[in-house]
Amino acid sequence: MQENAVELRHVTKCFSKVIANDDISLSIKKGEVVALLGENGAGKSTIMKILYGLYSLDSGEILIDGKEVRIRTPKDAIAHGIAMIQQHFSLVFPHTVTENIVLGNVHGWLNLDEARKKVKALSDRYGFQVPPDARVGDLAVGVQQKVEILKALYLDARILIMDEPTAVLTPQEADSLVEFIRNFASRGNSVVFITHKMKEVMEAADRIVVMRNGRITGNVRKSETNEKELARLMMGEELEVVQSEGKLDVSLLPVALSVEHLRKKNKEGIQVLDDISFEVHKGEIFGIAGVSGNGQDELCEALSGNMNLDEGKIIFLGKDITDRTVREHIDDGIGYVPVDRYKDGMVMEMMLSENMMIKSSYGKRWIRNLFIDSKKINQYTDSVISEYQVKATGASDIAHNLSGGNQQKVVLAREIDAGKHMIIFNQPTRGLDVGAVERIHRAIKGEKKKGKALIVVSTELSEIFELSDRILIMYRGRSMGIFERGELTTERIGLLMAGVSDGQV
Secondary structure, three states: OOOEEEEEEEEEEEEOOEEEEEEEEEEEEOOOEEEEEEOOOOOHHHHHHHHHOOOOOOEEEEEEOOEEEOOOOHHHHHHOOEEEEOOOOOOOOOOEHHHHHHOOOOOOOOOHHHHHHHHHHHHHHOOOOOOOOOEHHHOOHHHHHHHHHHHHHHOOOOEEEEEOOOOOOOHHHHHHHHHHHHHHHHOOOEEEEEOOOHHHHHHHOOEEEEEEOOEEEEEEEHHHOOHHHHHHHHHOOOOOOOOOOOOOOHHHOOEEEEEEEEEEEOOOOOEEEEEEEEEEEOOOEEEEEOOOOOOHHHHHHHHOOOOOOOEEEEEEOOEEOOOOOHHHHHHOOEEEEOOOHHHHHOOOOOEHHHHHHHHHOOOOOOEEOOEEOHHHHHHHHHHHHHHOOOOOOOOOOEHHHOOHHHHHHHHHHHHHHHOOOEEEEEOOOOOOOHHHHHHHHHHHHHHHHOOOEEEEEEOOHHHHHHHOOEEEEEEOOEEEEEEEOOOOOHHHHHHHHOOOOHHHO
């Protein structure tokens, strides 16, 4: 029998009146890889943040190597060999790899040469091939994640918590990360990773812990389960399978959007959009794939009127909208789901009803006798909460009290309603569980049947493959080509996302 590296006993955590973790007991053995699955708001991130010292538990015990410990801060967790790698990296781009790794972890005199040697040795041991003297800002996203992992290894971490570890990786980089996880665990270390991707669960995990409504609903060996059973444990119901559609001949459909030679440089003078051209037809889902940070966000900002271009033209329904304002884009029937719902999608201090009407507050829809019709807005918001299965008590709930996934559902519902003719989805299912993803995909396909032009930007290849009629691959602001459904394999699209053109393969 393997010894327990970590054991959580009867852990309970409440936020105000909400029970996030309800009497949670679980163990993580030495040399074991555990996947933590659950819907948004299930409590999986909360329990791991308690283990890492970001949250304090209300009751219960934490045992490391069989001994009870008090973990009040991340410093306490690190002292016990626990490290957490967040989905959003905490790196200082102007600094080198070595400087990032030692930053905040040394006191007094620093021997940078010794630190550099240790970093290189760790990198070589796990096959990372990360240059110790490279500037982090010059590294690809997948290499930056390896720097985050090296930060943990430098501190002799033996228990790694990884939150959505493959969210920003190409398929090849994701495979490399899974290989590292298995290698790290084979040395007697432990890994817990929070993920929504069934594929990597079945590839990397030894054991899978499923949570729902703050409780553990399943604790199974990988060899004893399957994806359908895991979905049932997560949701408490069978997951309805959405059948993929056949190939669509877009040449038979009228053009809704024409993008011609878009160019844009950022504040640093870097070309973030480099001669981008394409068309989107009515009744088409146009997918845009690529590793995060390769111009997709800038393209979405330009198409939604939030960013001015240096060059190029945008024609929508036969009208030049290149220089039109955001409000004019809204009036034109263009919906936009931004990648950052916290900064651009909602006002967190407002009620859900206020967020639902905020983009159309200047119009007549919500006005009755010169006053805002609160009853009408509340009824509309409550219908959205019901239709999209948002975990909220009602229209008067404050946005920041919802989990990230439920906030995303509210934004999606609003923009689907606002986008009468076209909707731009930038990472529409990021942070959503498998059940919510399925519902959002069904909603997007429903809008396609209404004849809307739809643009879906995603780093999830399974999402791109399932939804898209055609796919544009972006790398460093350039188009690597536009491909039809079924034309690309996972390996080929991964190479294109990494900047390797077909002629170089």
